[in-house]
Amino acid sequence: MAKKTWAYAKNEQDEFIQDKNDPSRFRTFYIWEVLKLKNTLPEDYKKISFYSTQANPSNRSRMAPVKNGFFRYIENMKGGNNSEGDNETISHSTALLVLSELKNIKFIIKDKTYLLNFSKFIIEQRLQFENGNVYFPDLIGYFSSECDLAEKWNGKVVIEIAVKHKCTSQKIRDFLEYGLPIIEVSISDKIWFSKEFNGKVYDANDVENYYNFLKKLFNNRVYGHIRSNPTSSDYYEKQLLIKDKIIDDNQQKFNEFQELCKLKLTEAIKRYDNVRNSLDNIKLTNQQLQQALSKSQENENALKKRIEEIKSMSFWEKIKQIFRPCK
Incomplete structure (x- = not known):
């Protein structure tokens, strides 16, 4: 059974309720808020009905809050079911919720850090490739500012949340061939919603605390792996x-x-x-x-020789030399 920690809602006019702070988004109804509303204001609670959060309205299904702390599908799910099984966990649903609310995500990928800014996320949009394979990626994030990865990936990236089931090799090949990058965010056993995996009883307060824990963690950094890395x-x-x-x-x-x-x-x-x-x-x-x-x-x-010659002459020879006429 898929366990969603949040939902969209329709009013009595059968219209999806918009977010007052961001008209481009539908309002997020957290499970802990809905259960409090049901207990404290039952008349207001009866005026709204809850739906899953797929991007395509035709894929959204009716949901009902469960006192344990999650929404369940009332009727058959029309889209977004992950055959790998992770979307049936509180850990997966809450991580998807927290990431979808972030405008800036600091990804730690191997030994590199990427600060990615997003303008919007599309949740569980139906994608069908030419080979007939159909996928509902957890999030498709659209970059709000230029960066190396935004240019390389043509302005968008798929974010998949892996609790126990990583992206299959077939899925990675399909997304790579289609030109869609994938960052896979692993929810390790250190940050699982432990009560769920340990089979313990939990309620909406536990889920809210887990949401706040992940929000604080992901606001700081998110560890991920690039599974599909195409280049535009x-x-x-x-x-x-x-x-x-x-x-x-x-x-x-x-x-x-x-x-x-x-x-x-x-x-x-x-x-x-x-x-x-x-x-x-x-x-x-x-x-x-x-x-x-x-x-x-x-x-x-020559002068020394002449001096020696003169020294060796007798007195009269010296006299003769003195008075010898000049030639």
């Missing part, structure tokens, strides 16, 4: 443009670097030529100095 053609084109721009920027940087290298090389060659010319001039000057030094040494040696 627009996203491919945008990524291609980004890659092309990166290539162009890198090519421009390479050309600028190449020109800078050429300039540096030209300057280096010029400095090398200047140094080489300076070195040649130094070598020439050194050769000239060497030649002048050699000439000076020759003159010095």
